[in-house]
Amino acid sequence: MLRGAKIVGATVVFAICASACTKTSEVAAIDPQPTTGPGHVESSERLFTTEPSLAKTQASITRVVYTSTSGVDGSPTQVSGVVAVPPGAAPEGGWPIVSFAHGTTGVKPECGPSVHSDLYGSGGVIATLVARGYVVAATDYQGLGVGSGHPYLEPITAANNVIDAVRAARTLVPDTRPQWLAYGGSQGGQAAWAAAEQAPTYAPELPMVGSVATSPALDLEGLADAAIDGTPSTRQVGVLPLVLTGMTNVHPDRRIDDYMRNAQQNLAGTLVCAGDGTVERDTALQKVAPTDFVPATDDAARNLRSWLRDTSLPKTETTVPILVLYGGKDDLVLPNWVDTAVNRACGLGDIIDSRLQPDSTHRIDTTPIGDWVADRFAGRPVANTCEAVQ
Numbered sequence: 455m456l457r458g459a460k461i462v463g464a465t466v467v468f469a470i471c472a473s474a475c476t477k478t479s480e481v482a483a484i485d486p487q488p489t490t491g492p493g494h495v496e497s498s499e500r501l502f503t504t505e506p507s508l509a510k511t512q513a514s515i516t517r518v519v520y521t522s523t524s525g526v527d528g529s530p531t532q533v534s535g536v537v538a539v540p541p542g543a544a545p546e547g548g549w550p551i552v553s554f555a556h557g558t559t560g561v562k563p564e565c566g567p568s569v570h571s572d573l574y575g576s577g578g579v580i581a582t583l584v585a586r587g588y589v590v591a592a593t594d595y596q597g598l599g600v601g602s603g604h605p606y607l608e609p610i611t612a613a614n615n616v617i618d619a620v621r622a623a624r625t626l627v628p629d630t631r632p633q634w635l636a637y638g639g640s641q642g643g644q645a646a647w648a649a650a651e652q653a654p655t656y657a658p659e660l661p662m663v664g665s666v667a668t669s670p671a672l673d674l675e676g677l678a679d680a681a682i683d684g685t686p687s688t689r690q691v692g693v694l695p696l697v698l699t700g701m702t703n704v705h706p707d708r709r710i711d712d713y714m715r716n717a718q719q720n721l722a723g724t725l726v727c728a729g730d731g732t733v734e735r736d737t738a739l740q741k742v743a744p745t746d747f748v749p750a751t752d753d754a755a756r757n758l759r760s761w762l763r764d765t766s767l768p769k770t771e772t773t774v775p776i777l778v779l780y781g782g783k784d785d786l787v788l789p790n791w792v793d794t795a796v797n798r799a800c801g802l803g804d805i806i807d808s809r810l811q812p813d814s815t816h817r818i819d820t821t822p823i824g825d826w827v828a829d830r831f832a833g834r835p836v837a838n839t840c841e842a843v844q
Contacts, residue, residue: 493622496521525613536592538590540584547631550831552583589627609645612641613656617649637827670795687786699725713754726738771804772799777823778806807826
């Protein structure tokens with residue numbers, strides 16, 4: 455699945471389940487400073503994590519519910535997430551902020567990482583970032599954690615959620631600087647990239663210094679071809695029910711029955727949150743054949759292709775550099791799909807540091823990320839691989 459990541463000397467794992475997950479067990483109320491508009495903190499509570507590496511950092515972790523904006527209709531929404539603060543005094547100038555966008559955990563409210571004390575596989579990457587001296591704002595995304603109807607892979611919504619998490623973090627942690635960076639993998643890689651596109655107009659008061667997108671789900675139009683031809687890979691079979699659910703959440707007039715006619719009885723099992731029901735989910739997916747997703751009509755096929763085209767990036771040029779790491783043997787987000795998106799971004803004039811790892815799958819070596827992030831906050835020059843193809 456399009457799942458979360460660990461940085462620096464680790465690998466990005468987008469598996470259906472990274473670890474056993476438990477519900478948040480203990481909270482203590484915190485009074486936030488009042489704000490208005492997007493990023494407004496509506497409620498917050500202390501979260502005591504059971505994730506070992508994050509607990510070891512002694513970070514202060516707060517679960518927060520904040521205001522954001524739907525990318526579908528522009529309406530205000532409630533979104534949950536967490537804010538993690540390193541121990542000790544803030545450095546001169548304030549803590550820098552990394553807004554972390556998690557990979558796929560599911561499409562149900564209970565799939566939000568912040569409602570689990572181990573943060574549903576996000577704890578490790580948050581721990582690494584905290585240890586490097588960053589305040590981490592980690593959104594659940596709209597419809598996960600609080601609310602419902604998660605618009606899976608709708609990029610503008612995800613971008614707004616990532617950006618507004620920074621605003622919420624600055625309310626909760628006054629000793630933060632306005633400069634920030636987005637980081638995410640797969641679904642989160644798409645969100646982090648989209649945030650780079652949205653930030654200049656959606657949050658001009660927050661200077662963004664860069665974005666990191668690993669195995670990013672930037673252009674999945676090829677998934678429509680695979681569904682139509684009945685040829686999705688095993689990993690793609692696992693993500694198609696989520697893609698279809700996201701589409702129907704945004705477009706209620708479209709019917710999942712038009713795409714999962716022979717697998718409808720297994721739909722509930724395929725939508726179990728990553729971490730809670732791996733066995734149940736695996737069992738359901740084993741009963742689903744690649745040909746079960748062939749659209750029932752030409753209109754259904756066009757609707758699926760249109761939806762995946764709508765979710766594709768880039769949509770506009772960015773003003774900050776983007777690091778892209780992806781695997782040459784990835785059978786979920788195919789490397790040529792990433793190449794296509796990166797080439798379009800280069801054509802727009804973006805600054806992209808794109809690094810293909812030929813022998814990696816959806817599990818990639820993320821060692822370069824730590825120094826790359828530090829360099830962006832330090833204002834050092836960045837490599838631009840677009841120059842080699844222009």
